[in-house]
Amino acid sequence: MGQITLTFPDGNQRAVEAGTTPAEIAASISNSLAKKAISAQVNGRHFDLQWPITEDASIAINTMKDDAPALELIRHDLAHIMARAVQALWPDVKVTIGPVIENGWYYDFDRAEPFTPEDLGQIEAKMKEIINARDPVRTEIWDRARAIKHYEDNDEPYKVELVGMIPEDQQIRMYWHGEWQDLCRGPHLQHTGQVPGDAFKLMKVAGAYWRGDSNRPMLQRIYGVGFRTRQELKDYLTFLEEAEKRDHRRLGREMDLFHLQEEAPGQIFWHPNGWKIYTTLQDYMRRQQERDGYVEVNTPQVVDRKLWEKSGHWDNYQENMFIVEVDEDHARQKAVNALKPMNCPCHVQIFNQGLKSYRDLPLRMAEFGSCNRYEPSGALHGIMRVRGFTQDDAHIFCTEDQIEAEAKKFIDFLAKIYADLGFENWRVKLSTRPEKRIGSDESWDRTEAALGSACRAAGYEYEINEGEGAFYGPKLEFVLRDAIGRDWQCGTLQVDPNLPERLDASYIGADGEKHRPIMLHRAVVGSFERFIGILIENYAGKLPFWLAPRQVVVASIVSDADAYVQEVVAALRAAGVRAEADIRNEKINYKVREHSLAKVPVILAIGQREVEERTVSVRRLGDTRTETAAFDGLLAHLAAEARAPDLA
RNA sequence: GCUGCUGUAGCUCAGUGGUAGAGCACUCCCUUGGUAAGGGAGAGGUCGACAGUUCAAUCCUGUCCAGCAGCACCA
Numbered sequence: 001m002g003q004i005t006l007t008f009p010d011g012n013q014r015a016v017e018a019g020t021t022p023a024e025i026a027a028s029i030s031n032s033l034a035k036k037a038i039s040a041q042v043n044g045r046h047f048d049l050q051w052p053i054t055e056d057a058s059i060a061i062n063t064m065k066d067d068a069p070a071l072e073l074i075r076h077d078l079a080h081i082m083a084r085a086v087q088a089l090w091p092d093v094k095v096t097i098g099p100v101i102e103n104g105w106y107y108d109f110d111r112a113e114p115f116t117p118e119d120l121g122q123i124e125a126k127m128k129e130i131i132n133a134r135d136p137v138r139t140e141i142w143d144r145a146r147a148i149k150h151y152e153d154n155d156e157p158y159k160v161e162l163v164g165m166i167p168e169d170q171q172i173r174m175y176w177h178g179e180w181q182d183l184c185r186g187p188h189l190q191h192t193g194q195v196p197g198d199a200f201k202l203m204k205v206a207g208a209y210w211r212g213d214s215n216r217p218m219l220q221r222i223y224g225v226g227f228r229t230r231q232e233l234k235d236y237l238t239f240l241e242e243a244e245k246r247d248h249r250r251l252g253r254e255m256d257l258f259h260l261q262e263e264a265p266g267q268i269f270w271h272p273n274g275w276k277i278y279t280t281l282q283d284y285m286r287r288q289q290e291r292d293g294y295v296e297v298n299t300p301q302v303v304d305r306k307l308w309e310k311s312g313h314w315d316n317y318q319e320n321m322f323i324v325e326v327d328e329d330h331a332r333q334k335a336v337n338a339l340k341p342m343n344c345p346c347h348v349q350i351f352n353q354g355l356k357s358y359r360d361l362p363l364r365m366a367e368f369g370s371c372n373r374y375e376p377s378g379a380l381h382g383i384m385r386v387r388g389f390t391q392d393d394a395h396i397f398c399t400e401d402q403i404e405a406e407a408k409k410f411i412d413f414l415a416k417i418y419a420d421l422g423f424e425n426w427r428v429k430l431s432t433r434p435e436k437r438i439g440s441d442e443s444w445d446r447t448e449a450a451l452g453s454a455c456r457a458a459g460y461e462y463e464i465n466e467g468e469g470a471f472y473g474p475k476l477e478f479v480l481r482d483a484i485g486r487d488w489q490c491g492t493l494q495v496d497p498n499l500p501e502r503l504d505a506s507y508i509g510a511d512g513e514k515h516r517p518i519m520l521h522r523a524v525v526g527s528f529e530r531f532i533g534i535l536i537e538n539y540a541g542k543l544p545f546w547l548a549p550r551q552v553v554v555a556s557i558v559s560d561a562d563a564y565v566q567e568v569v570a571a572l573r574a575a576g577v578r579a580e581a582d583i584r585n586e587k588i589n590y591k592v593r594e595h596s597l598a599k600v601p602v603i604l605a606i607g608q609r610e611v612e613e614r615t616v617s618v619r620r621l622g623d624t625r626t627e628t629a630a631f632d633g634l635l636a637h638l639a640a641e642a643r644a645p646d647l648a
Numbered sequence: 649g650c651u652g653c654u655g656u657a658g659c660u661c662a663g664u665g666g667u668a669g670a671g672c673a674c675u676c677c678c679u680u681g682g683u684a685a686g687g688g689a690g691a692g693g694u695c696g697a698c699a700g701u702u703c704a705a706u707c708c709u710g711u712c713c714a715g716c717a718g719c720a721c722c723a
Contacts, residue, residue, distance in 0.1 A: 106718095114652055206718030207651025214720045218651050221718070253659075262696075262714045316723040319649095342723090376649050376721055377714090385722085471723070558680050585680080593684035607682055619683060626683060 007058045016053075023049035023190070026061045036063045038073055038194060039187050046072070048187030050139050064194075070228055072100055077137070077177070077189050078127070078200055078226045079105040084180035085126035086222075089119075095182065096158040096210065096219060103236060104200075104225035108208055110158065115220055120202040123222070127200075134193030135178030139186060147172045147183065158210065159183055199233045200226035242484060248536040249382040255541055255598055257549070258383060266380045266387030268529060273549035276578065277532055280547055282368060284644045285392050285417070285525070292413050294366040294394055299346030301370060305336045311345040312502055313338075320373045322387075343369035344496075344521060347395045348503040351517075356507040361517060362398035362406050368528075369393045382533060389527040396520040397505070400497075403447060406520055407454030407476065407493055414478060414491050414524045415458070420645040421535070422544060425481040428460050431468035438472055438498060447495045448474045472498035478524075482538040490531060494521040541599040542621055545641045552579040552638065553600045554616070555591040557607035559583065564611045568604065568631060575639035596621060602638065 004018045006025065016025070022040035026033045026049065040047040041060045046069055053059070062069040079098035086093050086109060098107030109115075115123075142150075144163065151159040162183060166172055175184045177192055189195065201224065208221040227233045244250075252258050257274030260267070270278060289296065302324055308314040313321065322339040340346060347365050356363070370390045379385050396406050411428075418426055430451055433444045451474055455462045462476070469475055478491030496519040500506075506514045525531035535543065545551055552572055556565045562583045572579035582591050588605055595603050604616040605626070616634060619626045640648065 116652095204717060205652070208719045209650075212720075214650065218719080220651075223718080260715090265714065313723075320721090320723080373722085378649060378719080379721060380715090555683090556680095557682055560680080587679095587681050587686065588683050589681085590685060591683085596684055603683080605683060607680095609682085617683075624683080 004053065005056045006053070007056075009058075009060045018054050019052040021050055021052055022047055022059065022061060025059060029061070033061060033063075037061050038063055038066075038189055039069050041069070046187055048139060049190055050137075051187070064228055071226075073187065073189050074195055074200075074228065075100040075105040075224075075226045076187075077192065077195050078224060079107050080175065080177050080180070080182055080184070080188070081127050081130050081192060081195065082123060082202070082222065082224060083107050083109075083182060084130060084177055085123050087180065088126055089122060094156055094158055097162070103227075104203070104223065106208075106221050106223045108210070108219040108221045110210075110217070110219050115205045115222060117205075120205065120222070124202050128197050130178065131192050131195050131197040133178065134191050136176075136191045137188045138176040139188070140174050141171050142174050144172055147174070151183075195226075196228055196230075198230045199228060200224055201233060201237070239484065243486075243537075246484070246537045246540045247382075248384070248533040251536050251541040251599075252383065255536075255549075257536075260382075264388075265377070266375060266385075268383050268386060268388070274532070276549035277535070277543065277547055278528055280644070281525070281528060281532065281535075282392075284420075284646065286368075287644075287646055288413070288417055289364075289366045289392075289394070292364075292409070294364040296366045296368075297347065297350055298367055299340070299343060299350070299369065301339055301372075302337045303340055303346065305338060307345055307349075308338055310503055311348075311499060313341065313345070317341060320375065322372050322374050339372040340369075341371050341373045343367050343371065343391065343393045344395055344499055344519065345503060348499060348505050348519070351397055351505050352503070356397075356517075358399070358507055358509045358515070360397075361507060362396050362402050364394055364396045366392075366394035383529045384533040386527075386529050389529045391527050392523050392525050394522055396522065397500070397507075397517040398520065399515070400443075400446065400450075400518055403495060403518060403520065404450040404454045404457070407451055408457045410493055410520075410522055411454060411458035411460065411476075415460075417524050418478075418480065418491075422538070423480045423482075427479050427481075428455055428462040429465045429468075429477045429479060430455070430462045431465040431470075431475045431477060433469050433474065434467045434471060436471055437469070443497070444474065451476050451493070451495065470494055470496070472496050480534070482534065483540070486537075488534050490526045490534070491524050492522065492526070496521055542601070543599070545601050546644050548599070548601050549578065550580055550598070550600050551577050551642055552602045552604060553582050553591075553595045554579060554604045554606065555582040555588060555595070557588045557605055559585070560608060561606040561611050564614075565606050568606065568616060571631070571635055572638065575635055575642075577635075577638050577642045592619065604634075 002018050003015045005013055005015050007013050022042065023034070023037065026037040037049055039049060039062045041062065042053055043057045064070045079100065083095050083098055087095065090111060094110035096108040096110065098105060147163045148160055151163060163172060172183070173185055175182055175186060175188055203223045203225055205220055205222050207218045210216040210219050225233065225236060227236065252274065255273060256271050257277065258268050258270045260269065286296065305314055308321070321341050324337045324339060326335055347367065350365065351363065368390050370388070372388050375385060375387050380387070398406050430448070432448055452462065455476070465477070473495035475492055475494035477489050480488045480490055482488060497516070500517050500519050505517055507517055509515045535547070554565050554568050556562055565581050565583055569579045569581045582595070592603060599621060601621045603619045605619065606616055610616055614631055615628050616631050617626050617628050618634065
């Protein structure tokens with residue numbers, strides 16, 4: 001074997017035999033590094049310490065101090081250790097795959113009986129045993145036939161299938177954690193003892209389809225989370241608790257915003273408080289749209305199937321539609337209708353009324369469109385995923401040449417709104433042509449490029465979402481990051497030449513000929529229902545003053561203050577502040593507690609002193625201090641604060 | 649839709665093969681109290697729905713409905 005040259009992070013170089021492993025390199029540097037080493041970066045690739053280096057390379061030895069490789073290895077080894085533990089406890093369980101995911105890993109098993117929460121405890125204990133045993137991790141490359149025979153002999157049908165799926169030009173690698181063997185591309189740690197035994201936890205069991213295909217058998221997936229230290233695990237569990245406290249379903253009840261009930265699954269009963277948020281947001285959006293050159297329309301809920309057949313929804317989307325059949329006895333003729341799941345076909349109907357000129361384009365047609373979709377029961381989730389919802393929907397009818405400018409205009413529009421709503425942290429994804437698509441490659445080239453340059457023109461970087469576009473055109477997706485780091489896809493802009501074609505939309509061009517417009521489907525918040533859920537969770541219920549359903553509660557301390565309380569409430573309301581009086585026969589402590597829990601932003605307390613001095617005692621949500629203020633001055637201040645950001 | 653779990657008072661949850669309990673909330677009474685629960689009394693339930701087993705079912709069995717977690721879905 002020849003010599004190769006290794007370059008270290010400090011720039012030093014060393015010539016070694018080809019086939020030297022990172023483990024040997026680490027050992028040659030120091031004993032302690034050999035022990036601490038977990039893996040290596042070889043030419044930037046994450047390398048197992050046992051893999052031979054066969055060409056000139058840059059090399060860096062990783063230890064637990066290197067965040068990304070450390071976490072990946074810990075979680076990956078935990079996946080193997082868990083699978084080993086499961087097979088040790090129940091030898092007839094079939095293993096499948098077990099990848100690393102955010103914060104942890106999962107492993108899918110095939111087992112006749114369901115895993116129980118008690119089983120998880122048992123598995124965890126067995127995993128700790130394996131970790132304490134400090135079993136060595138060993139790897140080998142096998143040829144395909146041997147791997148298949150091995151798994152056939154061991155009655156592991158899923159693994160046989162996996163081996164079969166590995167491309168011909170790829171090596172088939174086996175790993176051993178102690179005596180337990182698994183097919184795996186690696187890399188892994190040196191021995192099981194390198195996994196922190198007190199920084200992982202098995203979280204839950206759930207069903208998952210084999211290879212993500214709902215036509216294939218359902219396996220049992222065990223999820224775990226794993227970190228380097230006990231503290232990191234604790235922090236993560238604390239984060240989960242925080243997310244739980246922010247759950248919009250819980251806050252929706254506590255703040256008396258809405259409820260759902262069995263008789264209308266996936267549809268929302270909005271209570272006065274929740275509906276106030278909704279209408280405040282909608283009024284705000286309407287003002288924005290009017291300012292940005294949209295016209296607002298409204299279209300029917302129940303529409304004959306003939307239109308859905310033309311639009312293509314009948315063939316492609318019927319499963320998700322509420323179909324309405326009117327009985328012959330009650331209808332003059334039997335008709336099959338569907339509740340609209342989308343507004344676009346109806347908007348084209350409006351566009352199609354009368355002749356349109358190129359001078360009418362771009363035509364921005366908006367609707368707060370109420371839609372109903374028969375979402376699969378398992379998809380429903382609070383007010384975030386529902387069957388009845390309203391979109392801030394609009395369709396921009398334009399020419400292909402106008403796409404870029406319209407897209408840019410839309411991004412500016414959306415950025416302003418997100419900022420007003422308190423979301424400064426968001427990113428853009430450009431979804432490109434999928435495998436199954438219509439339209440020529442040239443037109444995909446043009447429209448993808450138009451969206452990309454619109455982003456750049458608006459000053460935003462974007463990531464590519466390869467192959468995730470709709471079958472008819474590319475799209476931009478806008479993803480918000482909330483206060484605790486969770487991502488929500490809300491805004492979207494989709495290029496659609498298909499629907500105008502199917503529904504025969506046209507305009508007369510400067511040349512006097514008929515032309516086909518392009519449609520841009522676009523939304524900023526997506527659905528109001530879901531977006532309000534996101535707002536609630538983002539703010540943990542403590543909405544900005546202008547969005548808070550009850551902005552001020554004026555609470556009496558003694559009943560002699562009642563008349564002044566009512567006067568203050570009346571003055572606040574006259575100034576456009578949503579205020580309520582609380583003159584119940586309760587102590588101020590009780591009232592403060594109750595309104596604080598209900599997330600009312602401002603409590604004004606009024607006792608004898610305030611009555612005499614015409615002042616109020618002000619307490620802001622989240623602040624235990626109080627401050628006495630002259631009411632007249634405060635009134636102007638609160639009135640200003642109550643105005644939406646675009647009116648301030 | 650699939651897998652697993654759950655469904656008892658408005659909310660959070662105990663409980664039992666012989667038709668039910670707590671805390672908070674609610675109503676009334678006492679208390680007028682200065683910034684996160686003052687005291688007392690009272691009212692409140694077809695134990696998710698429908699079948700079956702049983703002398704007897706909220707409890708056991710089955711079907712359905714809804715919710716939760718994950719998967720699949722989100723033209």
